Amino acid sequence: MAISAEHIRTLHKYEKTILSVLERQMSRYAWVPLEQLITSTGFAESDVNYRLARLIEWGMVRFNPVPYDGYALVFGGYDTLALASLTRKGTISALGVQLGEGKESVVYEALGLGPVAIKFHRVGGRSFNSARVNREYMADGHCPWLVASKLSAEREYKALVALHPKVSVPLPIAQNRHTVVMSLIQGANLNRCILEAPAAVLDDILENVRIAYKEGMIHSDLSEYNILMEDGKCVLIDWPQWIDTAHPNAEVTLNRDIDNILTYFKRKYQLSYDREDAIQCVTG
Ligand SMILES: Nc1ncnc2c1ncn2[C@@H]1O[C@H](COP(=O)(O)OP(=O)(O)OP(=O)(O)O)[C@@H](O)[C@H]1O
Numbered sequence: 001m002a003i004s005a006e007h008i009r010t011l012h013k014y015e016k017t018i019l020s021v022l023e024r025q026m027s028r029y030a031w032v033p034l035e036q037l038i039t040s041t042g043f044a045e046s047d048v049n050y051r052l053a054r055l056i057e058w059g060m061v062r063f064n065p066v067p068y069d070g071y072a073l074v075f076g077g078y079d080t081l082a083l084a085s086l087t088r089k090g091t092i093s094a095l096g097v098q099l100g101e102g103k104e105s106v107v108y109e110a111l112g113l114g115p116v117a118i119k120f121h122r123v124g125g126r127s128f129n130s131a132r133v134n135r136e137y138m139a140d141g142h143c144p145w146l147v148a149s150k151l152s153a154e155r156e157y158k159a160l161v162a163l164h165p166k167v168s169v170p171l172p173i174a175q176n177r178h179t180v181v182m183s184l185i186q187g188a189n190l191n192r193c194i195l196e197a198p199a200a201v202l203d204d205i206l207e208n209v210r211i212a213y214k215e216g217m218i219h220s221d222l223s224e225y226n227i228l229m230e231d232g233k234c235v236l237i238d239w240p241q242w243i244d245t246a247h248p249n250a251e252v253t254l255n256r257d258i259d260n261i262l263t264y265f266k267r268k269y270q271l272s273y274d275r276e277d278a279i280q281c282v283t284g
């Protein structure tokens with residue numbers, strides 16, 4: 001799902017107000033009634049309707065007519081609110097090209113003080129997107145995708161703050177709603193690299209896993225897809241699912257992370273690294 005910087009730039013102040021009211025009211029309603037929007041904004045009904053139609057067309061809001069006319073924020077609207085806040089604070093000034101899209105996020109390049117990356121978390125996006133599912137999940141007025149996506153971003157940001165710069169991770173710059181702004185890594189995902197010195201890179205990765213472990217954190221989704229190579233050094237990315245080393249599944253999870261990496265280097269570079277040695281080296 002592409003983010004339309006064009007529409008965000010040209011957003012009318014009434015449209016921003018409507019998005020903010022929807023965000024606030026969605027802790028109370030699954031679908032915010034039209035009357036509530038009129039009351040909360042203080043705008044005329046015709047203005048609210050006109051602005052809502054535009055927000056719907058741009059993929060920022062959804063409409064549901066049953067059992068009453070209600071409106072809800074969708075990811076496009078939540079993205080817009082986050083970008084508006086980050087822009088107002090001067091964290092970013094322009095949105096650039098899309099860098100990646102995963103199961104549960106979309107990442108863009110952006111301009112901050114320098115080039116930065118902005119990750120929009122999208123937890124539960126696909127499954128909560130149909131109106132039918134929305135009605136079921138949101139019947140009690142909670143908005144699971146919004147809450148889960150925000151929590152996911154907060155969790156990732158927390159990891160970056162705790163680990164940078166001891167562990168090679170992107171520099172955390174800001175966090176707003178379901179977004180994380182971090183330094184832009186200039187490099188390719190490990191799976192797309194052909195390494196000249198694979199053994200040294202494997203050591204580098206395990207050393208970073210070791211330091212993270214010493215800091216109390218296990219990545220939990222470590223693989224060649226979540227490692228970027230910048231100037232021959234590895235950078236570990238994609239941290240929202242990290243777990244504490246005191247977690248009951250810590251050992252299994254750490255072993256799986258290490259297995260993923262060892263399996264990859266064995267398959268691609270025929271490097272045999274003893275599994276027990278690797279685990280020993282990480283856990284000390
Ligand atoms: N700081 C960054 N600098 C440059 N590129 C990045 C940065 N963060 C992410 N990317 C790019 O975006 C892609 C997706 O990011 P990330 O791995 O964090 O999320 P994801 O894979 O979408 O998440 P999920 O695992 O939930 O699907 C990465 O593979 C990488 O190519």
Ligand SMILES: [Mg+2]
Pocket residue numbers: 102225226238
């Ligand atoms: Mg990833």
